[in-house]
Each structure stands twice: as structure tokens, then as C-alpha cells.
Amino acid sequence: MNNYTGRKRSDIVRKNISDGVRNSKHSEIMKSDVVRKKISIGLNKFFSENGGAVSRGEKHSKAVGKYTKGRFNVNPKNIYELSNRTKTKIIKRLELSCCICNWNEDSVDIHHIIAKKDGGVNDHYNLTPLCPNHHRLAGNKKIPVEKLITLEQIVGDCWKDVYYG
Numbered sequence: 772m773n774n775y776t777g778r779k780r781s782d783i784v785r786k787n788i789s790d791g792v793r794n795s796k797h798s799e800i801m802k803s804d805v806v807r808k809k810i811s812i813g814l815n816k817f818f819s820e821n822g823g824a825v826s827r828g829e830k831h832s833k834a835v836g837k838y839t840k841g842r843f844n845v846n847p848k849n850i851y852e853l854s855n856r857t858k859t860k861i862i863k864r865l866e867l868s869c870c871i872c873n874w875n876e877d878s879v880d881i882h883h884i885i886a887k888k889d890g891g892v893n894d895h896y897n898l899t900p901l902c903p904n905h906h907r908l909a910g911n912k913k914i915p916v917e918k919l920i921t922l923e924q925i926v927g928d929c930w931k932d933v934y935y936g
């Protein structure tokens with residue numbers, strides 16, 4: 772058997788396998804309610820018997836950084852060095868409110884006091900929490916800069932407690 776035949780044969784095998792998978796009823800079966808119910812009963816049983824296998828609740832909620840997906844940044848200098856997902860979690864966890872109107876019904880926006888396009892950096896002294904309305908106004912320079920309280924002033928190093936737990 773030469774190389775050519777070898778490659779050819781493996782291509783045929785691969786195609787047969789992929790056809791088999793495509794034609795199988797596996798995906799249909801997985802969608803059925805009975806199977807779904809069985810899976811969910813199985814998972815519930817697993818979680819009730821192996822409580823320690825999953826981190827949740829207080830412990831889980833404290834250390835955003837440790838349980839975050841992806842790379843754990845050991846010594847971030849500001850929240851913008853973290854992934855968007857982690858950054859959002861930290862902002863939520865800090866329960867920041869708009870520094871103009873105190874709105875905090877949902878997570879606040881983080882506004883760059885000096886816009887990035889004007890050379891503003893991601894440091895906390897250039898960031899401020901704003902509600903969507905005030906974010907819009909600040910973006911259009913309708914709020915005097917003196918009125919904006921920086922993230923540095925508001926949270927200081929507290930965000931690190933949330934990150935490291």
C-alpha cells in the first residue's frame with residue numbers, strides 16, 4: 772500500500788464517520804423532553820450528592836478574579852486590564868451609583884473623563900461611574916468635569932477586594 776492509497780482510505784473512513792454522525796438520530800433524541808428530563812434529574816442528583824464540586828453562593832460571589840473564565844490577571848492596575856466579563860462583574864459587585872444622580876437600579880456605565888480619542892487613559896482617576904442618561908450628557912460635554920467624581924475617589928482599592936476575594 773503506498774501513501775496515496777493510505778490517504779485515500781483514511782479520507783473514506785473519515786467521510787463514513789461524518790456521514791454516520793450526520794445521519795444518526797442522536798441530536799433528535801437529545802432534543803426529546805424525556806431525555807431532557809432525565810438529564811436534569813441526573814444533574815440535580817449529582818449536585819445534591821456532590822455539593823463541594825461546585826462553587827456557588829458567598830464564596831463564589833466574593834472572588835470574581837479567581838473564578839473568572841480565561842486568564843487570571845495577577846496584578847491588574849485597573850479594571851480595564853481585565854476581561855469585559857470580569858470588569859462588568861466587578862462594577863456590579865461594587866454597587867456603584869451614578870456620581871451625579873445616585874441612580875443604581877442597574878449596573879452603571881463607566882465614563883472616560885478625558886475621552887480615549889483625546890488621549891484619555893484607562894486609569895481610575897480618569898474614570899467615573901454614570902447612569903446611561905448622565906453618560907450621554909457627559910459624552911456630549913454637557914456636564915462640567917469638576918462635577919465628575921473619579922473611580923479612584925469612590926472605590927480606591929476596594930475593587931481589588933472584589934477581584935481577589
Ligand SMILES: [Zn+2]
Nearest residue numbers: 869872902905
Ligand atoms: Zn445619573
